Amino acid sequence: MITKTISAPVVALDVMGGDAGLDAVLTAADMASERYPRLRFRLHGPAPRIAEALARMPRLAGRSETVHTDDVVLGTDKPSQALRRSRTSSMGMAIQSVKSGDAHAAVSAGNTGALMALSLFSLRTMAGIDRPALAALLPTLKNDCVVLDLGANTECDAENLVQFSIMGAAFARTVLGLDRPRVGLLNIGEEELKGTEEIKEAAALLRGVADLPMQFEGFVEGDKIGKGDIDVIVTDGFSGNIALKTAEGTARLVTGLLANAFRSSWLSQLGFLLSRGALRALKAHLDPNAHNGAVFLGLNGIVVKSHGSANIQGIANAIGVAHDLVVDNVGDRISHDLADFTAHRPQAAVAAS
Incomplete structure (x- = not known):
């Protein structure tokens, strides 16, 4: 992994992953390049189609190089199938670009299991990290919070949870701009x-x-996750994935109930007209595209997972997460914090481990 300060990050982009399609992924990259003037791309996918799209995006074309492949990891592919095509698929080649040092981060909206397997196979875990963790942002009543693990590890021991806490805090310092994030372990009671x-x-x-x-x-x-009093929520991947899906379902439930209520009578429809501004703000706050960009923390390289159904704005946000993690050198942050913890951990715990 590149450890020096990066002023001009290069993102390897899997243009074939996800539901949005190649044109939408490239439009998102063009949007991100406007937001981050020094950002550059390696575009992994079919060169003729990429060239056709880039003809309409001169800014992105001037900051990109294309690495041709027609091979794509499908949503139905098993991780074992993706691993056999680690050097030929657009997803695998994007990760290989990080491994070789040709890119500082990889972004894909493709198959999550395949992306995890390819990332772990190619990049391996950092020294001192037993397992990588999938981290993402969730909206709360206050600011966003970081939640991990979201499904990479169904069973975790105490050391894993400690490592997740250290990695999650480093991630929060980057994406949330916090000096000392508040960290909590998800549990059945306080x-x-x-x-x-x-x-x-x-x-x-x-x-x-x-x-x-x-x-x-x-x-x-x-039930306290949504209050926003904790910046980093740490748990095993089994519980974390359930918590994430429950939160997403609850958000859809609330918006659905509101929609039904506003359609129930003419007075309700009048109320909708009077509260449209507040409802638009609520919708924007709960929009998963505004929080898009989960990260596999603990690898020797940065890999960002965009939601498969993300729109152009959502994919651009995922690219932005990759940019920020590279510029802020999150890998070095994790290594430094982990070494500091190891040096100062309780002696009784050291003897017991």
Whole structure:
């Protein structure tokens, strides 16, 4: 992984992944290039189609190089199938660009399982990290919060949860601009005696080191995630994925109930007209495209997963996440914080491990 300060990030873009299509992905890249004037791209996909689209996007064309392939990882492909085409598919080649140093980050809206397998196979985990974790942003009543793991690891021990906490805090310092993010472990209660042994052991380890650039807040229950009092929510991938899908479903439930209520009578429709501004703000706050860009943390390189159904704005936001992580050198942040934790972790925990 490139560790020096990067002033002109290069993003390897899988233009074939996701539901939006090649033209939408390239339009999103063009939008991101306007937002980040020093950003450059390696575009992995069919060269003739890319050239046709770039003819309409001179700004992006001037900042991009194309790496041709017709091979694409489908949403129905198993990770094992994707691994066999790690050097020929647009997704695999984008990750290979990060491994070779030709790009600083890869972005894909393709198959999540395949992207995870290809990323882990090609980039491997950082020194001191046992497993990578999938992290993303969720909206709250206050600011966004970081949640991890969202499905990469269904079972985790205490060391995994501690590593996720360190990685999540580094991610939050980059994407949320916080000096000392508030970190909490997702649990069935806030009391110290509740939860599995793994969660309680992880909490003891995190409480024992006070000098990390984070503020450990202990346990947090699922119904408190949306309050916004915790900046980084840490859990295993099984619970994290359920929490994410529940939050997304709840957001759709709320917007659906509001829509039904406003259609119920002429007075309700009048109320809708009077509250359109507030409803637009609510919709924008809950829009998953505004929070698009999950990250596989803990790898020797940056890989950002865009939601498969993301629109142009959402894909551009995912590219922006990749840009920020490169510029802020999140990998070095994680390595430094992990080394600091290892040097100062409680001696009793060291002896027990």
